[in-house]
Ligand SMILES: *[C@@H]1O[C@H](CO)[C@@H](O)[C@H](O)[C@H]1NC(C)=O
Ligand SMILES: *[C@@H]1O[C@H](CO)[C@@H](O)[C@H](O)[C@H]1NC(C)=O
Ligand SMILES: *[C@@H]1O[C@H](CO)[C@@H](O)[C@H](O)[C@H]1NC(C)=O
């Protein structure tokens with residue numbers, strides 16, 4: 001009933017006739033996110049996967065890494081020719097395909113390969129890191145096709161673009177003559193998944209990493225623990241997940257699962273940044289270690305509840321030192337997200353030990369008490385040589401942070417906060433208007449697309465301190481069965497905001513490309529939902 005009403009609404013208001021066919025027509029061979037500089041002509045090659053090869057340089061330090069990427073993209077291209085689908089069409093009596101290119105003056109010939117020039121690659125174990133050079137150029141000319149990049153990361157981005165330029169035309173794969181020179185606008189382009197409110201099996205995380213690579217995201221922010229479950233199986237404290245996970249065996253990430261995720265991400269040029277949120281959002285830690293949390297009081301008596309971590313006990317910090325020493329060792333990225341958001345002060349306020357601790361240490365507000373806690377965690381990570389991200393509250397509450405800290409801005413008024421953060425000389429990561437768990441009806445990717453991170457009145461120097469952003473998928477209402485369509489292609493809107501030039505901001509112009517990109521993801525096995533109302537993927 002509601003749906004019917006929504007579709008009728010434009011009719012009632014503007015008396016538009018409803019036409020048969022898709023509401024938004026998909027483009028053909030357009031790239032998402034849009035390259036910085038791109039020129040195309042209507043001349044084209046045909047790509048026949050079995051007569052097509054990637055050709056890499058001989059003398060570089062990571063031939064296996066490169067070959068792995070070539071195999072992946074060869075498979076993607078071969079599969080998009082839908083040989084299987086064509087077979088089925090023939091079965092139902094479709095006419096044999098026409099050789100439409102035969103008398104077409106725009107047809108150049110068959111493209112037999114892509115020549116890949118990679119300036120250097122240090123070793124097979126090279127890892128993506130903050131600030132990597134992801135630039136590449138890609139030219140499809142009458143002389144052939146070539147891709148050049150300084151780093152393996154640029155090659156990966158360029159291969160993705162190459163695969164997207166190829167499209168299906170009357171059962172043949174074609175690619176237009178094209179010159180692309182491309183680079184990301186921001187270096188930190190992230191997607192957050194929350195694996196605590198609902199457990200997400202490893203296969204979903206791997207699929208997500210695939211989809212991220214199709215959108216040139218380069219940071220997987222793994223919000224791995226929270227109040228509701230502790231699925232990370234620690235080497236040092238296995239009891240945390242034995243007691244704090246939804247199930248001690250089937251709903252945990254073993255060390256081998258974590259390594260698998262990190263390696264899968266690495267091969268796609270994606271960093272994995274773990275978040276172990278403290279001092280709030282830690283109820284699940286209390287299942288095995290209640291002493292870490294603050295006892296809540298009602299009417300001056302301890303009650304059954306436990307609040308945020310107890311910041312007054314040295315044993316809390318000793319515990320975190322042991323756990324975070326492990327985590328920093330397990331996750332190779334040089335950044336760690338220490339959380340620090342939404343601390344509920346209720347239990348701190350009513351616990352007499354906390355009150356006497358605050359008096360003894362001349363701490364007068366609960367914000368300052370939180371800062372006292374975070375300062376310990378920050379000092380701990382400094383001692384482990386790890387850099388960190390913090391949620392914005394940590395900055396707002398005045399914790400002393402080194403300038404290398406990334407302040408993750410997420411609340412409403414995020415633009416004002418970014419202004420404050422960058423005015424103080426700190427780096428900013430933006431998420432305020434990119435919460436994928438905030439649903440509205442229809443094509444709500446548009447509201448993400450229409451939000452610009454740098455839309456605040458700061459100086460150019462300040463804006464340079466904004467390093468990127470993240471789309472966030474909090475999992476109160478998603479599990480393995482619905483998360484893929486909720487995230488995709490809505491996160492694709494954010495991907496384009498973070499990669500493409502600032503003036504790529506016209507929603508109407510993006511629709512057709514997003515329609516194509518969604519179908520492309522579907523063809524690659526990603527359960528992306530339709531972005532633009534009635535339509536079809538062909
Ligand atoms: C690509 O080539 C086809 C076939 O000639 C042509 O119809 C199409 O307009 C070209 N695309 C662009 C963006 O130039
Ligand atoms: C990538 O290309 C852009 C635009 O040409 C340039 O400003 C930037 O310096 C390049 N990055 C690197 C690391 O070469
Ligand atoms: C593509 O063409 C541009 C401009 O002519 C050139 O600068 C670049 O090196 C070329 N890239 C490759 C891979 O040939």
Ligand SMILES: *[C@@H]1O[C@H](CO)[C@@H](O)[C@H](O)[C@H]1NC(C)=O
Nearest residue numbers: 311312313314315316317318
């Ligand atoms: C906690 O650590 C601080 C600083 O190292 C020290 O001064 C204090 O005595 C310790 N408290 C207890 C109860 O051990």
Ligand SMILES: *[C@@H]1O[C@H](CO)[C@@H](O)[C@H](O)[C@H]1NC(C)=O
Nearest residue numbers: 294295302310351352353354
């Ligand atoms: C309060 O502190 C006392 C003395 O250190 C300790 O024995 C007691 O267990 C603490 N109570 C709580 C609820 O932490």
Ligand SMILES: *[C@@H]1O[C@H](CO)[C@@H](O)[C@H](O)[C@H]1NC(C)=O
Nearest residue numbers: 402403404422423424425426
């Ligand atoms: C951090 O940034 C602020 C503001 O730009 C600057 O005044 C300060 O010197 C910087 N601190 C360090 C240690 O570089």
Ligand SMILES: *[C@@H]1O[C@H](CO)[C@@H](O)[C@H](O)[C@H]1NC(C)=O
Nearest residue numbers: 450452502503504505506507
């Ligand atoms: C889009 O970008 C252009 C160029 O930067 C700018 O003039 C325009 O105001 C932007 N439009 C929107 C809707 O933000």
